[in-house]
Amino acid sequence: MSPKIDPFVQHFRASAPYIHAHRGRTFVIMFGGEAVASKDLRTLLYDVALLHSLGVRIVLVAGARPQIDEALARRAVAPRFEGDLRVTDDVALQCVKEAVGATRVELEALLSMGLPNSPMAGARLQVATGNFVMAQPVGVVDGVDYQHTGKPRRVDADAIRQRLDDGAVVVLTPIGYSATGEAFNISSHDVAAAAAKALGADKLIGLLEEEGVLDAEGLPPSQLTPHEAEHILRSGRDLGHDVERHLAAAIEACRGGVPRAHLVARQSEGSLLRELFTRDGIGTMVTSETFEGVHPATQGDIGGILALIEPLEEQGVLVRRSREMLENDIDRFTVIERDGMVVACAALYAYPDDSIAELACLVVHPDYRTSGRGDQLLHYIERQCHAQGLRRLFVLTTQTSHWFRERGFDNCDLSDVPEARRPLYDQGRRSKILLKPLD
Ligand SMILES: CC(C)(COP(=O)(O)OP(=O)(O)OC[C@H]1O[C@@H](n2cnc3c(N)ncnc32)[C@H](O)[C@@H]1OP(=O)(O)O)[C@@H](O)C(=O)NCCC(=O)NCCS
Structure with a gap:
């Protein structure tokens, strides 16, 4: 009989191949404004810093939907959505800028801590933000003028790569800029999918607010092809807006050449690490590859x-x-x-x-x-x-x-x-x- 192996040693050995496999890879990690507002943001960013220290090239895409709604509420204005898309009028755009600006500062501040309580404390992470996403207006659809709501037109992948080469973590926000000098509010999921495709990222990782993707039997599938994921998305079942948006981004990214998209429940402790450093992960992976x-x-x-x-x-x-x-x-x-x-x-x-x-x-x-x-x-x-x-x-x-x-x-x-x-x-x-x- 083989001697009993210490669980730490066993886990470390089991994760070693993944540490090796992820080094030098580009991961786009998207999460909602709920994650930014949550008390768990520090832990999440600690794990991001850990990934970065292991040589993963990281692009974060942070949403700001609840923060935008709060800014509107402070002005006693009700948010306006058509389907799942915000109609961004002048007041809403002001709120978007405010909320996104505050979100960005929060992320930059916490990422500046490096890896606290570790020998890497104070090893400050460089954070890069900028006008990496070019936008175009959604325009008028079915008689609805979406005004300052936009969609990604182009992602400046070369500029992002340069910042990643310099060792920075790149933070993208749900704002894009047009050639006419205007700012547009874009869904963070669209930004994440567009960035992952443009960069030829190795993974798109979505941190879900809800528990996860469930199939028709109510079970969480560990793996889906984009076709199967689409089937779930179009099944007419209520998956929750958050899951639907993440699933749609995962499908788009996979069809656009990103080998794997992972959807993981954010609130489960260490979910990002467990998804990336264990063979079976804990979430749902969308991939066209034969796994x-x-x-x-x-x-x-x-x-x-x-x-x-x-x-x-x-x-x-x-x-x-x-x-x-x-x-x-x-x-x-x-x-x-x-x-x-x-x-x-x-x-x-x-x-x-x-x-x-x-x-x-x-x-x-x-x-x-x-x-x-x-x-x-x-x-x-x-x-x-x-x-x-x-x-x-x-x-x-x-x-x-x-x-x-x-x-x-x-x-x-x-x-x-x-x-x-x-x-x-x-x-x-x-x-x-x-x-x-x-x-
Ligand atoms: C036998 C073995 C290959 C089955 O693999 P598996 O992937 O679990 O098989 P399946 O999923 O197709 O079938 C599972 C079913 O077989 C049953 N089963 C597993 N081992 C069994 C056994 N020794 N006797 C009877 N039934 C058995 C399971 O209970 C399960 O039944 P259920 O579907 O009613 O719950 C696997 O148990 C094994 O590797 N055993 C050890 C090696 C071995 O004995 N090989 C055969 C000699 S060459």
Whole structure:
């Protein structure tokens, strides 16, 4: 048995590959004015400073909707929205400028703390803001004149990159400027999506005020394609404005070439770090990439397969296989890889003369069981058998016979397996032999 590992050491080791993977990457992080007003802003910006210290290039996009509404309330003016879009008249624009200015100062002040209570206290972060977003007016839509409400026209990605190269954290606000010298109020989600696309960012991260995205069954999906995300968005269910706006920005960014967009509940402690430094994260990731897939194993998968099977070999569930054996047999293996980690494997040994094959070493990582991956691999192996004209599949197992019986296998004898395989049967293990006809 391996000695018990200290949880800190275990977590640190598990997050190390992500620290390495995120270094030098560009993340656009969007959050609402609620986050700016919240008492948790310090903690959030501490985590941002931590990411920055790990070499992540960060663009923050801060909304100011509640602050703008408060500024209007102080003037006894009711905010005006058409659908989800603010109609920004002269008074509202004044409020936008006030609220956005105050928000910016608040962020700059807190980011200037660096990493308090750590050896990096006082390592002041440089914050860069500016006229990075060019805007154009929304204009008149369906008879509604949106006045000073705008949409992004162009993001000056080169200028932002220069500030990031200099080591600054870039802060974008929901204001854009036009070539005619006017300021426009833009939705912060539109700014974030446009900036992520223009920069070719590696991630767009949205910090949600609400609990998260829920699918039709009321469950939080850990991963969605842009198409699936759109399906949820257009389902007619009430997802909450905040989730809808974030989801729309995530879809737009992914379709515009951003590989991954993450939506995470802001109020869950350390959510940003947990999303970025654990394999499965805690939120919903929208991505067009195949994050998980079945494929024939290659030499590069040997380490992953060994890590998967060794604990089961120790428990006596599987027969021991050395690295050399695996290297020789790697072409017989199929793996399911999830974000670079082998989470399941299976091997197929064919006896074409007897049109029979052995399924061996079918393993799913304990964290990923009972989600159909075992079945997925079995189907994949059965398709391989069909393709090779093999008509029966057998398996030797000590503890999993029922799993196979529920999938069409039946007990059989050693005499049913190919002659060449019989001498290799380990009488000491007394494995059960099960056979499935594939016709
Ligand atoms: C057997 C194994 C591959 C199944 O993987 P999986 O991804 O969990 O499989 P699926 O999700 O497709 O199926 C899960 C179902 O199988 C059941 N199951 C899991 N292990 C079982 C066993 N030993 N006996 C009977 N049923 C079992 C689960 O309870 C679950 O049933 P449910 O859907 O009714 O809840 C996995 O449990 C494993 O890796 N086991 C250890 C290695 C092993 O024994 N391999 C077989 C010998 S080569």
